[in-house]
Amino acid sequence: MSVYKLNMEQLRNWVGRLIAERPVYGVRQKDERFVFGRLKKPEELRLDYDVTILPPKKYILPTRENLLAYQPGEHYESLWADEPFVLLGVHPYDFVAIRQLDLLFEREKPDEHYLRRRRAATIIVADVERASDNVFAGCVGTAVVKDAFDGLLTRVEDGYLLEVRGEKGEWLASLLESPSPANAAELSRRNDVWENNRRRLRKHELKVPPEQLGDLLRRSVDHPLWEEKARLCYSCGSCNLVCPTCYCFDVRDESDWSLDKGVRYRVWDGCLLEDFAMVAGGHNFRPTRAARYRHRYYRKGLYVPEMIGELACVGCGRCITACTAGIANPVEVYNRLQEEPHEDDAAE
Amino acid sequence: MGKPRVAIFDFACCEGCQLQIANLDEDLLNLIELVEPVEWREAMSEKAGQIDVAIVEGSITRAEDEQRLKEIRQRAEILMALGSCATHGGVNKLRNRVPLEEAQRIVYGASAGMPHLQSGQVKAVHEVVPVDLKIYGCPIEITEFSRIIRELAAGRTPFVPNYPVCVECKLRENVCRYEYNEICLGPVTRAGCNARCPSNGMWCFGCRGPVDHPNINAAYDVMAKYGKTVEDLVGKLELFCSGEERIRG
Ligand code: SF4
Ligand code: SF4
Ligand code: SF4
Ligand code: SF4
Ligand code: SF4
Numbered sequence: 001m002s003v004y005k006l007n008m009e010q011l012r013n014w015v016g017r018l019i020a021e022r023p024v025y026g027v028r029q030k031d032e033r034f035v036f037g038r039l040k041k042p043e044e045l046r047l048d049y050d051v052t053i054l055p056p057k058k059y060i061l062p063t064r065e066n067l068l069a070y071q072p073g074e075h076y077e078s079l080w081a082d083e084p085f086v087l088l089g090v091h092p093y094d095f096v097a098i099r100q101l102d103l104l105f106e107r108e109k110p111d112e113h114y115l116r117r118r119r120a121a122t123i124i125v126a127d128v129e130r131a132s133d134n135v136f137a138g139c140v141g142t143a144v145v146k147d148a149f150d151g152l153l154t155r156v157e158d159g160y161l162l163e164v165r166g167e168k169g170e171w172l173a174s175l176l177e178s179p180s181p182a183n184a185a186e187l188s189r190r191n192d193v194w195e196n197n198r199r200r201l202r203k204h205e206l207k208v209p210p211e212q213l214g215d216l217l218r219r220s221v222d223h224p225l226w227e228e229k230a231r232l233c234y235s236c237g238s239c240n241l242v243c244p245t246c247y248c249f250d251v252r253d254e255s256d257w258s259l260d261k262g263v264r265y266r267v268w269d270g271c272l273l274e275d276f277a278m279v280a281g282g283h284n285f286r287p288t289r290a291a292r293y294r295h296r297y298y299r300k301g302l303y304v305p306e307m308i309g310e311l312a313c314v315g316c317g318r319c320i321t322a323c324t325a326g327i328a329n330p331v332e333v334y335n336r337l338q339e340e341p342h343e344d345d346a347a348e
Numbered sequence: 349m350g351k352p353r354v355a356i357f358d359f360a361c362c363e364g365c366q367l368q369i370a371n372l373d374e375d376l377l378n379l380i381e382l383v384e385p386v387e388w389r390e391a392m393s394e395k396a397g398q399i400d401v402a403i404v405e406g407s408i409t410r411a412e413d414e415q416r417l418k419e420i421r422q423r424a425e426i427l428m429a430l431g432s433c434a435t436h437g438g439v440n441k442l443r444n445r446v447p448l449e450e451a452q453r454i455v456y457g458a459s460a461g462m463p464h465l466q467s468g469q470v471k472a473v474h475e476v477v478p479v480d481l482k483i484y485g486c487p488i489e490i491t492e493f494s495r496i497i498r499e500l501a502a503g504r505t506p507f508v509p510n511y512p513v514c515v516e517c518k519l520r521e522n523v524c525r526y527e528y529n530e531i532c533l534g535p536v537t538r539a540g541c542n543a544r545c546p547s548n549g550m551w552c553f554g555c556r557g558p559v560d561h562p563n564i565n566a567a568y569d570v571m572a573k574y575g576k577t578v579e580d581l582v583g584k585l586e587l588f589c590s591g592e593e594r595i596r597g
Contacts, residue, residue: 031523053521063519232566234535235559236514252507254495257378259502268519273511274561289563322518324526324535325570 002173003182003190007159010177014162015042015109017175018086022122025059026088027052039088047089047153047160051132051316055244056090057098060117066265067251068111079263082116089126092197093135093142093314095149097244098123103308104247122168124151128197134317136331138201140210142314144194156189203317204331210311210336213301216337221294223342225333230290233272238320239296239328240270245312246278256306271295297333352400352501355387356430357420359406359413360440360470364487365431366405375494401489401500405430406475407440409467426500429473430493432486436557439473439486442586444470481506486555489541509539510560513552517543526550531576532583536562553584555567582596 006014017040018024026039027049034049036056054063070076090098098118102295106116125145128135137143145152150168154161161182164173173179209218240246250269256261269276270294277286286292304312319328356366366388372379386396402424408414421427432438443451448468452460472477481500483493499506509515513534517524520543525532532551534543538559545552558564564585571581 030521032527035521053523054518140558168559232569233562234512234514234563234566236512236535238514238518241515241518253504255498255502257375257381257498259382259498270515274559275510275516322524324514324532325566326573348527 002003003161003163003187004173004176004179005156005182005186006162006176009054011160012042014176014298015039015045015088018088019173021175022084022098023085024088025056025085028247036087045089047126047155048129050087050130050319051091051135051318053318054242055094055097055316055318056087057101057247058088058242059085060121061099061101061247061249062117064079064111064265064267066263068264069261070253070264071261072259076264078112078231080113080116082120084120084122085324086122086124087181088124089153090149091128091135091137091316092125092145093316094244095145097123097314097316099148099244100208100304100308100310100312100314101247104304105249107307122150122172124153124172125149127152127154127193129155131201131203132317132321133199134203134320134329135315136204136317137315138317139204139331140311140313141204143197143201146210154188154193157192161186161190192268201315204320204329206315206331206334208334212309213334214305216334217298217302218336220342223337223340225340226290226294229327229333230288230293232327233289233291233293234325235272235274235292236324237270237273238322238324240272241268242318242322244314244316244318246270246319271299297330300330301334308347351382351384353386353396353398354401354403355385355396355399355420355424356389356403356405357416358385358389358391359404359417359434359473360467361406361431361433361438363405365433365483365485368487368490369493372490372574374492379494379497382497384394397423399425401426401428403428404434404473407433407437408471408473408536408562409440409469411468414471414476416436417473417476421568426480427473427477428481428483429479430483431488432484432555434473435479435482435484437470437475440470441472445586457580468509482508484508484538484540485557492540511539512559512562513539513541513543513556515539516541517546517552519543526574529574531571531574531580533584536564536567551584 019042024039025036026045027034028037028044029046034046034052035054036052036058039045057154066079068076068078102118105111107182150162150165151172164170248269248271249266251264251266253262278284300313301311313330358366370574386399402420404417404427408417429435433440483496495505517534517541522543527547530551532546533554534546534552536558537552537554538556542557567581568578571578
């Protein structure tokens with residue numbers, strides 16, 4: 001591992017060289033918010049963003065991804081995308097989410113489409129400069145990441161520190177002009193940024209220790225809160241679609257006009273949507289709004305943690321902002337389950 | 349089996365949905381490769397007997413139209429309602445909210461009494477005859493129409509979204525209109541337009557009609573959160589959904 005100090009001009013030139021080498025997807029302004037998008041020039045990059053509307057996972061698990069091209073009855077051919085690219089400015093919580101997806105897509109039946117894109121990605125994390133309205137990464141241990149990235153940018157007074165790791169990191173460093181290593185004072189300032197982010201990225205205070213959440217949820221299957229909240233739920237799926245750790249998709253076919261050629265593709269899906277749990281024959285095994293509403297909290301707090309050993313909410317706060325009904329705040333829900341225990345629950 | 353015989357019929361509407369089909373350009377040729385048009389007032393003069401797919405555009409407003417529609421239903425294997433006027437009564441249904449004479453006076457003024465201007469309550473197609481498939485929108489999305497035709501021709505059940513516009517809006521990464529303190533009908537409106545309006549800086553006014561089970565009660569409660577009143581919401585819901593009983597909370 002090496003840490004370099006870049007002044008603003010060095011940063012700009014370095015980003016320019018990245019753009020010349022590979023497609024670079026970085027954070028840009030869109031109206032009053034921010035989004036990840038293809039950078040054409042370094043000036044577009046906004047490392048001072050608060051949060052993006054969609055998480056950067058969209059470059060590894062695209063909103064719509066072609067999986068294969070088919071000719072009915074004849075044969076099919078898998079479609080791959082493995083052109084190298086750079087993801088620039090990923091906040092630590094979103095990087096933790098990508099690491100969780102890595103585990104989920106590698107286990108049991110590895111998802112080769114995901115894994116190829118993932119291998120093609122060089123990910124440069126950026127420490128949070130501006131806290132978004134609803135971020136609570138500080139409560140779930142995702143305010144700071146210390147490893148597994150290829151690059152890490154941290155703002156210090158008159159520039160940025162860049163830490164690089166591994167082979168992809170070496171490539172990143174090779175594009176620096178006259179690299180100068182960070183000194184001890186600068187490294188200590190970086191520690192301050194981390195300390196500070198752990199403390200301040202807590203717009204909501206989770207009172208349940210993450211490791212106790214699973215048991216709390218096991219006791220809360222029949223809690224009246226699910227009905228109470230779901231009464232206001234539109235089943236619009238916004239809370240799923242903006243979530244960096246959601247990974248459900250639907251698979252569809254589309255044929256061209258000849259009808260004998262087409263593509264099979266997948267699109268993001270969400271467990272809050274009415275037809276999400278619809279199976280062949282028209283049976284819906286999660287037909288009520290309350291059952292769907294509850295499911296997301298169980299996925300984040302119990303089911304996925306059982307698979308990967310980590311809380312599957314990284315505290316980005318996007319669902320809280322995206323829910324026009326104002327009912328999607330995981331911190332509020334988990335706190336209330338703890339504060340208003342529901343006694344007569346049978347275990348699941 | 350030969351190509352499916354398809355006919356297009358129009359009732360009370362602006363014919364904008366048919367125009368979308370006529371505007372397919374080179375895909376119109378592709379479409380005609382797949383299906384055989386046998387009756388289409390806007391584009392041909394022939395009349396056909398039995399048809400495989402009847403595409404019905406417009407709302408039903410007069411007794412003679414109901415009769416005509418029933419005859420079409422008898423001749424057709426599959427009946428498809430095309431566009432909001434046909435699927436919901438569309439903007440035409442606004443008329444049902446005032447007494448008929450008043451509506452006629454507002455629209456036709458002094459000529460209101462003329463016999464050819466007489467018409468009754470506005471109905472969606474399914475309120476008169478059974479409908480097999482609905483293509484939503486005012487006007488329809490031509491890419492969706494083309495896809496549905498291909499899926500039918502390929503013998504598959506066409507995919508029609510039963511999720512709200514918010515899904516497509518989120519996937520396009522629009523800033524939500526509620527963040528600008530506007531009322532958007534996206535959360536209760538059926539997707540399929542690729543969130544056309546919010547992607548162009550406008551709130552969704554619900555032209556595709558509601559999803560199967562819209563949570564209208566939530567919409568009323570949520571208004572308070574944004575400092576809006578129920579009237580603000582009802583005014584917007586009525587434009588395209590005034591005929592849908594289920595939107596009245
Ligand atoms: S559940 Fe909400 S806060 Fe947690 S990771 Fe998903 S979007 Fe972010
Ligand atoms: S089940 Fe629901 S919460 Fe879980 S990943 Fe899928 S959409 Fe997201
Ligand atoms: S965003 Fe809110 S209203 Fe929409 S599905 Fe999620 S909880 Fe329900
Ligand atoms: S702008 Fe409208 S359609 Fe888009 S997310 Fe917001 S409420 Fe939904
Ligand atoms: S966004 Fe709403 S009003 Fe606009 S086309 Fe779609 S359904 Fe119609």
